[in-house]
Amino acid sequence: MTDTPKDRGVLILAGGRGERFWPWSTAARPKQLLPLAPGGRSLLAATVDRARRLVPAERIVIMTAESLVEACRREAPGAIVVGEPVMRNTAPAIAAAAAFFGPRTAFAVLPADHAIEDEAAFVADLDAAFGRAEREAVLVTFGIRPTHAETNFGYIRRGLAIAPRVHRVAQFTEKPDRERAEQWVASGEYAWNSGMFVWTRATFMAALAASRPAIAGQLADLSFAPSETSAFEQALRERFPSIESVSVDYAVLESAPNTVVIEAAFDWDDLGSWSAWARRQPRDSRGNVCWGDAVAVDCDRCVVVGDGALAAPLRLQDMVVVATAQGTLVCRIEDSEHVRKVSEAVRARGSA
């Protein structure tokens, strides 16, 4: 690979199963492939569109499950789409996919299934992060200013200020309980961990080697041209089964001394539930979000989705009704983060 400072890249992690959007999401069409983004685009397509404002398509690598490679290719023309034979979480995925970039290439790591509307602010912040990663051996993360005491996100505690909106990271944390989340948000020292990062391959692999030498040792020698996707996948089939499955947060970021956090100027949401998605959708005069084949009769503040099936609630308030060919979900909006219980129950009876 060429290796000039401006030879930037983007790695999109698109391997999630996305069960929180059951029944809209399926094994063949998980959350990142659903048309949850503005304009009826999939979240992956919207992520690719944002990435293309940073780098050309041929500098975008998409890591996904083997079974989703073809579907992802349709959403990302011109990008390098590769499939993992077994899912090993984000640390091995990033270390492996970095083989498409040169050692001094800075690349952004972007989850495929998050929502960002202010793309101009996104591009400006990412550009600043690329520059910093190219100048210094740092792991750049993006912190989101919390709007509420969310318990489904990890948090980043800011340390020493090193530039406007840029701090050393004092601490990465796991998802907190309610009380702790409230304390953190009140303190003003914490930001949500967006799961987006920028670093060079050399800086990342050095940090991984320090904390998880086994993983780094199994993947550090890989190097592939954009056209060598088959060779890459063959290497993963040989190496991934024996590799530890671990997140980049846990394996690298929580222990690395050279992490910095940029306070994002853009909006962000991980769309972790039907209610999170609905917050970003247009509503009718009674506050309902209706998508697709949906008829809400005398309903208020409901989320009604019909895709391949007709959803028709009557006289409901604050409910989620999603009808698809796979099944129909009905719950209170406040329970939409427990949807996984339903997909598990359905799987347990062998239906879907």
Added chain:
Amino acid sequence: MTDTPKDRGVLILAGGRGERFWPWSTAARPKQLLPLAPGGRSLLAATVDRARRLVPAERIVIMTAESLVEACRREAPGAIVVGEPVMRNTAPAIAAAAAFFGPRTAFAVLPADHAIEDEAAFVADLDAAFGRAEREAVLVTFGIRPTHAETNFGYIRRGLAIAPRVHRVAQFTEKPDRERAEQWVASGEYAWNSGMFVWTRATFMAALAASRPAIAGQLADLSFAPSETSAFEQALRERFPSIESVSVDYAVLESAPNTVVIEAAFDWDDLGSWSAWARRQPRDSRGNVCWGDAVAVDCDRCVVVGDGALAAPLRLQDMVVVATAQGTLVCRIEDSEHVRKVSEAVRARGSA
């Protein structure tokens, strides 16, 4: 037709559209064809099974819409199934279908879509009604002892007692408002009008001629053998379009002087809503009625139906969730009698 006193018949009225069971019911499969009866039978099949305890199959006439003739034939092997070219409500339907019976033949009129469990009591009461209709020129109706102040049924006020559990009818009434229904039930003088009747053709046509001479005049001369269904339907195509559409209750019973009411010893329900149907279904340990492809997760007292689609409610109480290929209905059980609003809204947007 032969015409001996024991040459009894049964007329089953199966022309209803049954929109209250939307989305399970469709134009091609209205309520009477849904598997709402015990043992997974359709209501029509269950009605035919009951009728066959009274008369042989070839003495059963089923009047339905032209478009439903084939479907009804499958549910009623051996019966005489005929289609109305246009629907003209129950008075013309009964007067026309009576052409398959001799003038002195007593026949029962049974709606195709009601629920009755105690078949032995049903057979005994119907047998008594046949006997009375064969002996006297009376119009026999069946009154159901009210269990609550139902506002969706017509009521019959009892007059002079003429035998155990048999009275002259003092008055037929339309559906009452809540206050009136409560008064009537408290009085002990009223019974629900079950919509089931027994009379001879001669007695019925005489009563019709007295109250609606035009209808009687257009249909009184018809007479057909069981095999002459095509000739019958041809006659209806010629005569029904110009005939008044009117119910037998309004056209005949409310004005006839020779009506009697038998207090039914059997249970009865017209299954006018999802909640009425659910009252007769087995429940799980949390009070849910689950039918077909249904997974209720942490739900209580819900009605969950999946037919050609999976219904999967989460953490709901006292709700109806029905998923079919035609669509998904979600409402509170107490709102299930307003389901017509949904089917109308869906039709208005041209979806189903």
